[in-house]
Amino acid sequence: MTQPEVSKEEIFKRLRDVLVDGFELRDEQLVPTARLVEDLELDSLDLVDFAVRLEQHVDLEIAEDELKAIKTVQDIVDLLYQKLNAPRS
Amino acid sequence: MTVTSEVATTRVSSHTAPHPRPSWSRADRGWRALRTGLAFVSFGVGALVVAALVRLFARGPAARRQVQTQRIVHRAFQFFAWWMARLGLLRVSWVDVERLRRSGPCLFIANHPTLIDVVLLLARVPQADCIVKTAARRNPLMHSIVSAAGYLANDEGDALVDACAGRLAEGRSVVLFPEGTRSPGGGLGRFQRGAAHIALKSGCPIVPIVITCRPPTLLKGQRWHDVPDRRAEYVLRVVGPIDPARYLNAETPLPVAARRLTADLQTLYERGLGGAHEEH
Numbered sequence: 001m002t003q004p005e006v007s008k009e010e011i012f013k014r015l016r017d018v019l020v021d022g023f024e025l026r027d028e029q030l031v032p033t034a035r036l037v038e039d040l041e042l043d044s045l046d047l048v049d050f051a052v053r054l055e056q057h058v059d060l061e062i063a064e065d066e067l068k069a070i071k072t073v074q075d076i077v078d079l080l081y082q083k084l085n086a087p088r089s
Numbered sequence: 090m091t092v093t094s095e096v097a098t099t100r101v102s103s104h105t106a107p108h109p110r111p112s113w114s115r116a117d118r119g120w121r122a123l124r125t126g127l128a129f130v131s132f133g134v135g136a137l138v139v140a141a142l143v144r145l146f147a148r149g150p151a152a153r154r155q156v157q158t159q160r161i162v163h164r165a166f167q168f169f170a171w172w173m174a175r176l177g178l179l180r181v182s183w184v185d186v187e188r189l190r191r192s193g194p195c196l197f198i199a200n201h202p203t204l205i206d207v208v209l210l211l212a213r214v215p216q217a218d219c220i221v222k223t224a225a226r227r228n229p230l231m232h233s234i235v236s237a238a239g240y241l242a243n244d245e246g247d248a249l250v251d252a253c254a255g256r257l258a259e260g261r262s263v264v265l266f267p268e269g270t271r272s273p274g275g276g277l278g279r280f281q282r283g284a285a286h287i288a289l290k291s292g293c294p295i296v297p298i299v300i301t302c303r304p305p306t307l308l309k310g311q312r313w314h315d316v317p318d319r320r321a322e323y324v325l326r327v328v329g330p331i332d333p334a335r336y337l338n339a340e341t342p343l344p345v346a347a348r349r350l351t352a353d354l355q356t357l358y359e360r361g362l363g364g365a366h367e368e369h
C-alpha cells in the first residue's frame with residue numbers, strides 16, 4: 001500500500017512549529033523566501049540544533065551536505081517533500 | 090571598588106581650545122607616535138623573551154605546561170601595561186575588580202574597543218584560556234607562545250564551543266570577546282551567541298567586563314601611528330556574575346536560552362557603554 005503524499009503546506013506548517021518553538025522566531029518571519037542565516041539569524045550552532053530537532057520531528061535523517069545546501073525556508077520544505085515522498089524500500 | 094580612581098574627564102578639542110598651537114600640537118603628536126612605535130617594538134622584543142622563558146620554564150604534561158605559559162604571559166602583559174603607562178600612552182582604572190576573584194572557573198567576556206584589550210585583561214587574570222585569531226597563530230613571533238599556552242583558534246566553529254566548555258570543565262577560566270572581533274568605530278558590535286552557548290553548556294558563570302577607552306585609540310582599521318592628542322584613559326568595569334542556569338528550564342530549548350542570554354548581555358553592554366558614549 002502506498003503512503004499518502006505529504007503536501008508542501010503540511011511540511012511548511014510542521015517546519016514553522018519547529019522554528020517558532022525551538023528558536024523563538026515569529027510567525028511573520030517565516031516566509032518561504034526567508035534566509036536561515038541572514039533573515040532568521042540562525043548561526044552555525046543553531047543550524048546543528050535545528051537539524052536535530054527537524055530529524056526528531058519528521059523522523060528523517062538529514063545529511064551534513066544536505067544541511068549545508070539549505071539556504072531558505074523553501075529549501076527545507078523542498079528537501080523534506082522530496083524525502084518524505086520518496087518511495088521507501 | 091575602583092583600583093585607580095583618577096580618570097581624566099577633561100576633553101581637549103581643537104574646536105574648543107581658545108588659543109590653538111598647531112605646531113606644538115603636531116610635535117606633541119609626533120612624540121606620542123614615536124613612543125607608540127617604541128611600545129610596538131617592545132611588544133615584539135617582549136614576545137621573543139616570553140617565548141624563551143616558556144621554552145625554559147613551561148614543562149611537564151600539556152595542561153600544566155599551558156597554565157604555566159599563561160602565567161608567564163600574565164606577568165609579561167603586566168609589565169607591558171606598566172611600560173605603556175610609563176611611556177605616557179595610557180592609564181588604566183579597574184572598577185569593582187574584586188569581582189574577578191572567584192573560587193571556580195568562569196567565562197570572562199568583554200567588549201573589544203581597542204587592540205590591547207586582551208593585554209589589559211590577561212595582565213589582571215593570572216590564568217585564562219583565550220581565543221586567538223588565525224593570523225595571530227600564524228604570526229612567527231606569537232606562534233610558539235600561543236601554541237604553548239593552548240589558546241584556542243577562532244576558526245574552529247562549533248567545535249570551539251565544546252573546546253571552551255571543556256576548558257571550563259577542567260577548572261580553567263576562559264576570556265572571550267562576544268563580538269568576535271574589535272568593536273566597530275569604538276562602538277559596540279553585535280554579539281555572537283557563542284559565549285551564551287559556552288556558559289549554558291558548562292554551567293559556569295559569566296563575568297562581564299565593560300571596557301571604555303577615551304580618547305579612542307588603536308581601533309579596528311586604525312594605523313598604529315594615528316595617535317590621539319592625549320593619553321588614553323582605559324576604564325575596565327567588572328559587572329556582577331551572571332548565572333546561566335537562570336536561562337535554562339525544562340520548557341526552554343537551548344537555542345532560545347542562548348538567544349535570551351545573548352540579548353541580555355548585549356543590553357548590559359549597550360547600557361554600560363551608553364553613559365560612556367554620551368560623555369564622549
